[in-house]
Amino acid sequence: MRFVIIGGDAAGMSAASRARRSDPELEITVLEQTQDVSYSA
Amino acid sequence: MIDDLVVRQADVFRNKMGIEVLTDHRAEGIDRVGRVVTGKGPQGVFAIPYDHLLVATGATPIMPRQPGWDRPGVMVLKSLDDGRRIKAFLASRPVRSVVIVGMGYIGMEMAEALRAQDIAVAMVKPRPALLPWLASELVETVSATLEKAGVAIHTGFDVAQIVDDGDRLQVMAAAGASLTADMVLVAVGVRPNSDLAAAAGLALGPDRSIAIDAQTRTSDPAIRAAGDCADAFHAVTGQRTWIPLALRANRTGWAAADDVCGKPVTLPAVVGSAVFKVFELGVARTGLTAKEAADAGFEPATVTIHTASRAHAHPGASRIQVHLVGDKGSGRLLGAQMVGREGVAHRINTAAAALHAQMTVEQFSQMDMAYAPPYGPAWDPLLVAANQLIKTL
The missing domain is CATH 3.50.50.60 (FAD/NAD(P)-binding domain)
Incomplete structure (x- = not known):
């Protein structure tokens, strides 16, 4: 099963990390249009 | 130094967490029937199939x-x-x-x-x-x-x-x-990045944010939305609202993941708690302003008071101003605002808790609050304001 996330900042990377902790088997792909992910502004 | 703001670098997600992070990849279309996201990346156009999609496109x-x-x-x-x-x-x-x-x-x-x-x-x-x-x-x-x-x-x-x-x-x-x-x-100000969702035909909420339910699902149950691009229910009005702030972004991200992984999720409503620092002052709010209350159909009464930030004669005290909004009809507390050099940023959370609990101003005025001279007067500034507001309801 593949979980695709558009956007790699607070919401997107929170979702990616949390999904990974819950399900080690899930395929997780994050599409981020900039070079930066997960910054705290 | 700006790079210190990055909580986790992309490589940590890739190498330690097994998450495929594709930077410089711009999503440009969602095919809801075929369940494919298309866009442009460093190697040209891409088409990535999904079982579950999360739109976390933020605000601009x-x-x-x-x-x-x-x-x-x-x-x-x-x-x-x-x-x-x-x-x-x-x-x-x-x-x-x-x-x-x-x-x-x-x-x-x-x-x-x-x-x-x-x-x-x-x-x-x-x-x-x-x-x-x-x-x-x-x-x-x-x-x-x-x-x-x-x-x-x-x-x-x-x-x-x-x-x-x-x-x-x-x-x-x-x-x-x-x-x-x-x-x-x-x-x-900012606007939600909802063009991609709108072009895919997903329902929109206030200010063109993406409408989501208590499981972060959009009008297409295979697509969730989270963060600054998504709307929320307001605990005071019960209406949809759009208040893009950091805690909500983190929380909706978690909720979307839990829903995808089959865990039970009920996303809470928001009350619009916010704080910022301007030079030596803290400025904080939660809930509705008098105008927002009137627009939502309440009959607002307000009070504005000021007290010292510390107990009488305690050195270093400054002034705290508190503004409260209540509803004449129901007696409910509807909102709070505060300005002061100290004691503002976290004190606002007491009022936020009262809004989540849908307390009346009377109930709020009866709360047992902490006291020690360096941190406030025996009657907390919020209680002083609540006691005044009761008289006008």
Whole structure:
């Protein structure tokens, strides 16, 4: 099963990390249009 | 130093967490029938199939379209790249003065950062009130603090155009006034990045945010939305609202993941709690303003009080102002605002808890609150205000 996330900042990377902790088997792909992910502004 | 703001680098997600992070990949289309996201990346176009999709596209600073707003030196501040551009600009030439368009918290925080570098700062906005959502007595404290810090405030200044004379920028008001600056920061608010979702036919909410339910699902149950692009239910009004803030972004991200993984999720409503620092002042709010309360059908009563931030005669005390909004009909507490040098940022959370619990002002006034002389008077400033507000309900 593949979980695709558009956007790699607070919401997107929170979702990616949390999904990974819950399900080690899930395929997780994050599409981020900039070079930066997960910054705290 | 800006890179210190990155909580986790992409490589950590890739190598330690087994998450495929594709940077420089711009999603441009969602095929809901085929369940495929298309877009452009460094290797050209891509098409990635999904079983579950999360739209977490955030928000973008609003940039007016009048002449001159595209000049170099006209900046916004949202992303890390925006911050890098501003720092590079400040380092590349002598910047003596900056005009900030807009007087929200991004503008105020930047005013403080620029004054710390001894750069002259003028803030302009078309409307008459500095912070239209803040009670007038509290606004006076904020504007006095800005003026004391050397920030010039120009309300009623509607920027018509920015003229680049090759050396400096002239910020021209519709009414004829003009200000000279080396840099212009545009901080007039953000809008949700919902074009992709709208083009895919997903239902939208307030301010064109993406409408989601208590499981973060959009109108297509295979697609969830989270963060600044998504809407929320307001615990006080029960209506949909759009208040893009960091805690909500993190929380909706978690909720979306739990829902995808089959865990039970019920996303809570928001109450719009927010705080910012402007020079030595803290400014905080939660819930509704009197105007928002009236617009939502309540019959608002308000009170504004001030007390000392510490017990009587305790050294170092300053003034805390508290503004409360209650409903005459039901007696409910509807909102709270606070301004002060200390004791504001976390005290607002007490009022936020009361709003989540849908307390009346009477119930709120009976709460058992902590006391010690360095932290406040025996009657907490919130209780002083609640006791006053009860009399008007």
